[in-house]
Amino acid sequence: MNPFPAGFDLVTETVHIADLRFAITRPRSAEDLIDEAEYADDERLPYWADLWPSGRVLAAYLAEQDLTGRRILEVGAGLSLPSMVAMARGASPLATDWYPQSLEFARANAHVAGLGELSTMQVDWSSPPEALFDAGSFDLVIGADVAYERRHASQLGALLARVTTVATEVLIADPRRPDASALVQTLGDEGWSHMREERRAAGKPDEQGPVIYLHHFRAPR
Numbered sequence: 001m002n003p004f005p006a007g008f009d010l011v012t013e014t015v016h017i018a019d020l021r022f023a024i025t026r027p028r029s030a031e032d033l034i035d036e037a038e039y040a041d042d043e044r045l046p047y048w049a050d051l052w053p054s055g056r057v058l059a060a061y062l063a064e065q066d067l068t069g070r071r072i073l074e075v076g077a078g079l080s081l082p083s084m085v086a087m088a089r090g091a092s093p094l095a096t097d098w099y100p101q102s103l104e105f106a107r108a109n110a111h112v113a114g115l116g117e118l119s120t121m122q123v124d125w126s127s128p129p130e131a132l133f134d135a136g137s138f139d140l141v142i143g144a145d146v147a148y149e150r151r152h153a154s155q156l157g158a159l160l161a162r163v164t165t166v167a168t169e170v171l172i173a174d175p176r177r178p179d180a181s182a183l184v185q186t187l188g189d190e191g192w193s194h195m196r197e198e199r200r201a202a203g204k205p206d207e208q209g210p211v212i213y214l215h216h217f218r219a220p221r
């Protein structure tokens, strides 16, 4: 039985991450999914339907780690490739996005990959559900290409403060978006430590070029 939501024109792409290989099914065109009413409401655009270079870089980084037993939260997960890799490396991540359809695709892709049941939750950074915080803090919070608008810095800053402890590592992959510096600034102003490394995106880069920043943050003591 086809596990993917009905009503989409689908395409399946094979994605190689280290020794892992996934067949990722997604809508053929994110552009075709643009809903003018949603955009008018909160400038929501269906970026979830693409696999972004930052997501691949973050997934490759996670593939190098032993994540056995680690509690992981992915924000702005879209198709959730990093969460799938985290599952393959022994973790039970919670993948979140504000688009429920993205989470349906993520669960279906994880299932098809034989990874089992991916936990998901619909989370809008501007009004996260209390259920997210009821789950307690996480060992690792990850996000790929999630700081591309000015408003994201304050929204993510507030959310991160509530799901982390000093022991939590926050890892954000960023294709050097101009607005990502606002997130670095916001967290820095609040006393978070920050380390940045550079990685190269494999395959065809997008308009930002092949260099992806991996920002490592830790909350203040």
Ligand SMILES: C[S@@+](CC[C@H](N)C(=O)[O-])C[C@H]1O[C@@H](n2cnc3c(N)ncnc32)[C@H](O)[C@@H]1O
Pocket: 045, 046, 047, 048, 049, 050, 051, 052, 053, 054, 055, 056, 075, 076, 077, 078, 079, 080, 096, 097, 098, 099, 102, 123, 124, 125, 126, 143, 144, 145, 146
């Ligand atoms: C550029 S896409 C990156 C998707 C995925 N992380 C990847 O790398 O392939 C940005 C993601 O953030 C999500 N997003 C944007 N604003 C959000 C918000 N306010 N709350 C939750 N998710 C949001 C989008 O739906 C989308 O999935």
